[in-house]
Each structure stands twice: as C-alpha cells, then as structure tokens.
Amino acid sequence: MDMEKEKIRRKIKSIKSLPTLPAVAQKVSKMAENDNTSAQQLGKIISTDQALSGRVLRLVNSSFYGFPGRISSISNAIVLLGFDVVKSLIISVSVFEMMEKGVIGLWEHSLGCAIVSRMLAKRVDDCDPEEASVAGLLHDIGKVVVSMQLSENYEDIKKLIVEKKIIFSDAEKEVLGFTHQDIGGWLTESWNLPVNLQEPIAYHHQPLKAQKAKIPTAVVHVANFLTRAMGFGSGGDPWTPPLERKAWERLGLTMQDLEEIIEELGDEFESVEAESLMSEGE
Numbered sequence: 001m002d003m004e005k006e007k008i009r010r011k012i013k014s015i016k017s018l019p020t021l022p023a024v025a026q027k028v029s030k031m032a033e034n035d036n037t038s039a040q041q042l043g044k045i046i047s048t049d050q051a052l053s054g055r056v057l058r059l060v061n062s063s064f065y066g067f068p069g070r071i072s073s074i075s076n077a078i079v080l081l082g083f084d085v086v087k088s089l090i091i092s093v094s095v096f097e098m099m100e101k102g103v104i105g106l107w108e109h110s111l112g113c114a115i116v117s118r119m120l121a122k123r124v125d126d127c128d129p130e131e132a133s134v135a136g137l138l139h140d141i142g143k144v145v146v147s148m149q150l151s152e153n154y155e156d157i158k159k160l161i162v163e164k165k166i167i168f169s170d171a172e173k174e175v176l177g178f179t180h181q182d183i184g185g186w187l188t189e190s191w192n193l194p195v196n197l198q199e200p201i202a203y204h205h206q207p208l209k210a211q212k213a214k215i216p217t218a219v220v221h222v223a224n225f226l227t228r229a230m231g232f233g234s235g236g237d238p239w240t241p242p243l244e245r246k247a248w249e250r251l252g253l254t255m256q257d258l259e260e261i262i263e264e265l266g267d268e269f270e271s272v273e274a275e276s277l278m279s280e281g282e
C-alpha cells in the first residue's frame with residue numbers, strides 16, 4: 001500500500017494542471033518575504049493579472065466577505081485583510097474556478113464553511129477571523145484535486161459512498177489509501193501557507209491531531225459540521241460528517257452562542273445564495 005500511496009502522491013505532485021499558485025501569486029510570495037515590500041508594491045504586481053484581481057475584489061466586496069463595496073483595490077485589500085489572506089483568496093478563486101463543474105455544490109459548501117468559520121472565530125480567543133475564513137474556504141481543496149486529477153478513482157469513491165453509506169473521506173481511504181485532507185495538507189505545505197491554514201485544512205476531520213493551530217482547526221471542523229448540518233452546498237456525499245465533541249469543547253462556546261450563530265447563519269446563507277458569486281458575468 002505504501003508504494004502505491006507514494007506513487008499516487010508523486011502523481012499528484014507532478015501533474016501540471018494541479019492547482020499550483022498562479023504565477024503572479026508566486027512572484028508576490030517571494031516579494032512578501034522581504035519586510036521592505038509595501039502593500040502598494042504587492043498590490044501593483046497582483047493587479048497585473050486583471051482577471052484574477054477582478055475576481056478577488058469581487059469576492060472581498062461581496063456580502064460573503066462583509067466589506068460590501070468598500071475595498072477598491074488589491075493593495076487596499078492587503079492592508080485590510082493581510083497578505084496571507086489575500087494570497088489564499090487568490091488561490092481559492094483560481095482553484096474553484098477550475099472546478100466549477102467538478103464536485104457539484106462544493107463551492108457553496110466552501111463559502112458556507114468560510115462564513116461559519118469567521119463567525120465562530122469572532123467568538124473565540126486566539127483565532128483570527130479572516131484567517132479562519134480562508135481556512136474554511138480552502139478546507140476541501142483536496143476534493144478538487146481528487147475530482148479533477150484522479151477522476152477514475154473519483155467515480156469509484158462516489159459509488160462506494162452510496163453502496164456502503166460512508167462519508168467521502170472514508171471512501172477515499174478505501175479507494176486511494178489517503179484522503180482529501182492529506183492532499184490539502186501537501187498542497188498547503190507546498191504553497192508555504194501559514195500553519196494556521198495548513199493544520200485546519202489537513203485535520204478538519206480529525207481536529208485533535210492539530211499540533212500548533214488547535215483552535216483554528218477546531219473552528220473549521222465545527223464550521224464544516226454546521227454547514228453540512230444546515231444543508232448549505234454539498235461536500236460530494238449525502239452525509240453530515242461526525243462532530244468531534246472535544247473540538248467543540250475546545251472553543252469554549254455555550255449553547256446560547258450556538259443558537260445565535262445558527263440564527264445569524266440563516267440570513268447569511270440566504271444573501272450569499274442570492275448573489276451567485278462565481279458564475280455570472282464572466
């Protein structure tokens with residue numbers, strides 16, 4: 001099995017159309033390592049890719065993002081949201097654009113999870129809401145890779161989900177020997193994303209495995225559960241994944257918090273659904 005796993009892992013790493021960072025984001029990543037680089041300089045480089053920056057601006061100005069119509073430029077977005085968040089948004093729009101037809105409902109599920117992650121993060125200590133939100137947005141990115149690059153296996157996974165009535169990642173384990181969380185972990189590592197994004201993505205189904213980003217991982221885990229439980233979007237299977245009780249406890253939230261969050265979510269989901277962020281006008 002290990003040989004086989006290594007083979008697929010290598011296959012994943014070598015595929016050209018694998019969601020690599022867009023050229024612009026790679027360039028910007030390098031620049032951002034230099035402390036003397038300003039948000040303006042970064043914004044200028046990103047803006048050279050107009051289609052990409054257009055999509056990012058559209059996303060941050062949507063009701064999903066909570067700054068409706070207020071962010072006029074990429075450098076503005078970098079100042080307000082921070083570079084890591086903007087970089088992850090660039091990845092998100094690039095990746096999800098490629099997969100619109102892949103896993104039906106996954107973009108909505110991801111947006112939903114991003115919204116819930118931000119809401120939860122606002123109520124707990126030690127968790128940056130913007131960072132949590134992009135972790136939520138990218139958490140199932142491995143599923144994009146499975147559906148696009150391992151399409152034969154993807155068909156087998158879908159069959160197994162129905163036949164055995166198991167969740168997506170259990171079916172992946174049987175078919176591939178690894179899961180979309182593993183893929184997400186490899187990808188985010190190769191993209192040099194911060195650990196507060198890496199761990200929530202790699203461990204969103206086993207949140208207690210997180211070593212450094214325990215709270216952000218618990219946030220995305222609970223957010224994923226709530227998004228599925230409320231039936232917003234689809235994760236590629238009809239089942240709501242189990243909730244790890246200890247992860248919920250880690251957040252230190254009360255039942256009253258939960259009730260308020262669920263109430264707020266009803267409205268948020270409605271406005272995002274009405275807006276259809278990715279499809280129209282492009």
Ligand SMILES: [Fe+2]
Pocket residue numbers: 139140180204205235
């Ligand atoms: Fe997942």
Ligand SMILES: [Fe+2]
Pocket residue numbers: 109113139140224235
């Ligand atoms: Fe998910």
